[in-house]
Amino acid sequence: MTWRAALLLAVGASTLPLWPSPFVGVLVMTGAVLLLVLVDRLLAVPPAALTADRDGDRTVRLGGTATVVLRLGNTSGRTLRAQVRDAWVPSAGARPDLPPDRVLTVPPGDTVPLPTRLTPTRRGDRPAVAVTVRSLGPLRLAFRQRSGRPATPPWTLRVLPRFDSRRHLPEKLARLRVIDGTQVTRGRGQGTEFDTLREYVVGDDVRSIDWRASARRADVLVRTWRPERDRRLVCVLDTGRTSAVRVGDEPRLDTAIDAALLLTALAARAGDRVDLLAADTAVRAAVTGSGRPALLPRLVHALAPLEPALVETDFELIAGEILRRQRHRSLVVLFTALEPGALGEGLLPVLPRLAARHRVLVAASHDPVLAAMTTGAPARPEDAYAAAAGWRALAERDRVRAALTRYGVTVVDAPADALAPTVADTYLRLKSQAQL
């Protein structure tokens, strides 16, 4: 029954003083209302006669708005009056065009689209939970509602990472072109790999004249160099417990994903092969960079549903996977946190094996709060204690960094908002120094 039945009873109660026998009046009116309710319920469209399916966007970038349409069909011979609630998880930010308290009318045999606008607040897969239809009778005194009728059409909206750091991409690509030698701004292209021989033009570095080739030809030929291409890059994302904590405004894993995407975009443009591995106690995602043109979209889709797990990361597994997959020397970029416990007991024992074959770069982000604690001028006694604690935390991290450095590992430790450009800069520096 609905509020109308209650209202009917309450309004009927006001006529009681006029009844010769008020208690009989109560019985009569209650019975009448119950009868009406029963009849109304029987006249309502049964939920089993409804169909539901969905259509609409499958992916949306974090911050954007997607539209998913629920199509509700009425296969019965009666007009459907219904309240419909299309429930999504709260972080999907669902706003139905027709709010659940409004009554929808569907003629017999018709189908109505019910669009829902979704503005997700978190990255990842956002599923639709349940469709509930409350089929009201013609008097709207009673309703029929059954869970699971009509069956909820499954739908998952994949929320892609925002990739904020793509604003750094043009600048990094410009620097890459400088290194590549295709754009001469600060000198000729540097590199270690022989590219072609071409005729000398005035302005070329005389040191790059290839005298042997010039002797064979009538012209003076210069060698051109380019940076190595077809190098291998492996991004490894640690999705264990240290990635679950909040850095700034989002989990540390999101910072790492952002940096990994920038690095991948840059490396793909530089002609390097990029693989990706995400693991904690099991491999959560693995992408091999064979199909180069669609690499970035594939990578984004692989990274989007990653969620940090509250487990200790198994670096033994990660090292084994890298050694198994990468037979050639690669640059392994490990996105993790500089936690003395997690890295000291997990990574350090397997690091020698890894560093023997690959060049390892450990990229870690730290909370900007820590920087604020240590750099601000102390104004109150609490600030002095906070500075001491902050410096101590930084000193612990420095010890981890020193331990990693002993194995020839490059360590990037940056505040969360600066991690992606810093990692990209390091990659460009290593590339220009031909250390890949």
Added chain:
Amino acid sequence: MTAATHTAAPRAAAADRARAPRRRRRWHRIVIPFGVVAALVTTTLVAQALDRPDPGDPGYLSPVETDDHGASRLAEALRRRGVTVQRETDTAAALRAARSGPATLFVPAPQLLRPHTLARLAHLPGGTRLVLVDPSRRVLVGVGLPLTRTDRRWATRAVGPETAGRPCPLAELAPVRRAAAERQRYTPDGTAPVDLCFAAGLARLPGAGDTLVVGADDPFRNDRIGERDNQALAVGVLAAHGRVVWLDLAGPEPPPPSPSGAPPTWPSRPDGPPGGTTTPDPGATGGVRPGTPGDGDPGGGRPPQGSADDGERPPNPLWGAFPPWFWALLVQLALALLVAALWRARRLGPPAPEPLPVTVRSAETALGRARLYQRAGARGPAGRTLRATTLARLLPWLNLPADTPSERVARAVAARTGGDPEQIEDLLYGDDPDTDQELLDLARSLDALSRTVAASAPTQGRPAGAPPPPDPTEGGTR
């Protein structure tokens, strides 16, 4: 339902969630103790009110009632003393009995009497003692006693016979040393000669036939007569003459019969007292109170359980106070509420569950350690940490090895900043701070020093506070 469909911004919600439990706990800290105390006080008050016998209860201070609130033990003690106990359940009969010779008229529940009966009590013959238990102000005025009720205690207290240091003038109460008699206290009106005993809880008004007013019923009740000298007090009060006329009323005194059927010597007043509480309303209730004089059953005024004339309790007068449609209206509105509750009880689909991200900040351990330092007053370790990390930053900037003696470091820093080497050495290698203020000064000075050195460093333009990176390391860009 609404909570599941409406998506709050999870970050703001996360911050709220972090604050909310603490606020709730703080709220609990206030509410729980006060709530427990309030519940205890309420329970005590309610239990005391329920436990205290009411003069209107059947069997209250009756010589034949053996329950806790009866007075059978007192009647027994009086009989052992050789006193005749004459139980009367009708006021007219009791008054007749009291007039027939020297006697004590004992009225345990005087508030049940009607005003004209009270007026007749004032005109008892000489040699008759009237004993009233805890009379109300109406009774005092009705009998014409020059007494005023003053403060009333919440519970009865056992006191000695003195009042304001003066001994009790009543000779029959001489053996009583301590009795539970002080509950309602009395003062005489004006200069009337009144003997006060037991801290003014018992008053005697001398006259032709004296009148005794006892402010507490405890000395007479079965459950407390055995305590202290309660029995001696009760017997002493009542055994002044050889005969006690015990007016044992079952309920409020019935109105006088109609003038036609008036008993002899009863100057009935046709208007009677106002207030229809005892007037049987034939239309509304139709019941007959047990113990009505019309029954003509003087001995059955206090019938044992189950042997009442019709065995039916009188219906609640509240039923008759409103018309029947009012109750029907209430019933129907309650039904409407029930329907509304059924409507609201069925939700439109289950709530949507979702695993939430971790809300712990990565700097949480450092912040927690800072609070721990502060709570423990760890100024020494905090100061040493600050000095050590400042040195670790300064030495690479000054191109000095890590094991440089302190004077050389101080000289190098002084050369860079232009300060006094001794002061700088004291700052970098001095004693641990003793107070929070000293620690704050130390932190400020170290901060200023490292800023100055960093600013004057010609080759390394790193901002102050950044950790010195080991050589092959990137990062720290701010």
